[in-house]
Amino acid sequence: MRVGIIGGSVAGCATAALLHRAGHDVIVFERSESDLVSRGAGIATPTAAWQDVMVHGLIDATLPACRAGYFRFVTRGSGTGQQRWLGDVQMSFTLLNWAHLYQCLRRCVPDDLYRHASAVELVEARPEGTTAAPRYRGMVLWRGLLHESDIGVDALDGCDGWRVVYQGGHGAVYYIPGSGRSTEPGKRLLMWGYYLQVPEGALPSALVDDHERQQSSSVPFGKVHPEVKAGFESRLADLLPSSLFELVQQCGNSSIQAICSVAARSYTRDRVCLAGDAGAVFPPFAGSGVLRALANATSLADALAGAPAVDDGLGR
Amino acid sequence: MMVSVAEQIEQSAVFDMPDLATMPIAATNDWMSAAHSGLMVTLPDV
Numbered sequence: 001m002r003v004g005i006i007g008g009s010v011a012g013c014a015t016a017a018l019l020h021r022a023g024h025d026v027i028v029f030e031r032s033e034s035d036l037v038s039r040g041a042g043i044a045t046p047t048a049a050w051q052d053v054m055v056h057g058l059i060d061a062t063l064p065a066c067r068a069g070y071f072r073f074v075t076r077g078s079g080t081g082q083q084r085w086l087g088d089v090q091m092s093f094t095l096l097n098w099a100h101l102y103q104c105l106r107r108c109v110p111d112d113l114y115r116h117a118s119a120v121e122l123v124e125a126r127p128e129g130t131t132a133a134p135r136y137r138g139m140v141l142w143r144g145l146l147h148e149s150d151i152g153v154d155a156l157d158g159c160d161g162w163r164v165v166y167q168g169g170h171g172a173v174y175y176i177p178g179s180g181r182s183t184e185p186g187k188r189l190l191m192w193g194y195y196l197q198v199p200e201g202a203l204p205s206a207l208v209d210d211h212e213r214q215q216s217s218s219v220p221f222g223k224v225h226p227e228v229k230a231g232f233e234s235r236l237a238d239l240l241p242s243s244l245f246e247l248v249q250q251c252g253n254s255s256i257q258a259i260c261s262v263a264a265r266s267y268t269r270d271r272v273c274l275a276g277d278a279g280a281v282f283p284p285f286a287g288s289g290v291l292r293a294l295a296n297a298t299s300l301a302d303a304l305a306g307a308p309a310v311d312d313g314l315g316r
Numbered sequence: 317m318m319v320s321v322a323e324q325i326e327q328s329a330v331f332d333m334p335d336l337a338t339m340p341i342a343a344t345n346d347w348m349s350a351a352h353s354g355l356m357v358t359l360p361d362v
Contacts, residue, residue: 075337075344077337078337078338084337085360086336086348086359086360087344087345087348087357087358087359088357088358089352089355089356089357089358090356091355137323137327139331165333165336166333166335166337167333167335167337168330168333170330170333195326195329195330197330197331259326
């Protein structure tokens with residue numbers, strides 16, 4: 001079967017790798033001219049769910065990962081500004097660097113099957129087709145990355161991850177493997193992410209990047225407008241424990257993602273199949289977007305492998 | 317279905333998050349236990 005895959009990120013690479021492995025004739029069309037390594041940051045997935053993904057063989061134990069056996073919950077102490085311990089919750093999480101995951105999947109797709117700078121202009125729609133538009137959920141996720149070596153102290157006080165709660169929002173801070181794929185203390189990256197409520201009318205101004213360009217749904221890492229950063233900082237100043245707020249102030253590499261969601265009514269029609277973000281946009285809670293992207297890819301490959309004909313497989 | 321559940325969790329965690337900073341320990345312990353039902357939670361002494 002000849003397969004054209006539009007989009008060469010996590011779902012695209014995973015689908016391409018599995019279908020190529022199954023003997024199909026695959027081409028990936030990726031509109032970006034360069035590698036996508038800077039598109040994501042940290043991914044925290046429940047370890048049990050991650051082990052399910054590894055069973056399919058796309059990802060093995062060589063993918064660097066940090067582990068968290070528990071998360072420490074803190075809030076800002078009233079009147080003190082210091083962190084107030086709320087409790088520790090036993091949760092086994094696998095903490096990944098998005099760039100490493102992308103590179104791992106990208107390596108599974110031969111270079112001659114992956115076309116950079118190839119934007120698909122049109123996928124022909126039938127009259128009975130539908131449009132599923134993502135709906136803004138009234139909040140953004142502001143994330144930042146810091147090199148652990150630049151912080152100087154153990155920001156998490158010996159823990160692998162903190163969850164931070166504050167009135168009207170919450171966030172997480174945890175370590176992920178560093179750019180050298182190291183999981184050693186001192187060589188990791190520290191990722192922070194905080195949810196902030198932003199009314200729909202104010203969203204466009206939050207999504208203006210540092211070159212005054214209007215972005216539609218997210219501002220990439222390193223492109224956040226200084227005035228937007230300052231505005232978000234002023235909101236978090238009285239919400240975060242002071243030690244965590246200092247990390248936000250120190251960070252020069254952050255991104256903003258408007259939280260949207262949508263789910264297509266059907267993932268297949270004729271010979272067109274949706275996978276990953278093309279089919280459903282999840283809130284980025286617990287790494288569910290990446291898990292869904294990989295699950296979609298493996299489901300498609302399994303359905304086609306067990307079907308007498310392509311149309312039967314897509315109908316499953 | 318999964319989108320709906322994930323949405324509800326995420327919406328609630330933002331829009332319904334109480335001001336735990338001003339709560340006494342007994343109240344935050346109740347909130348932590350309810351929010352993480354089924355998980356092992358270590359809480360501060362009251």
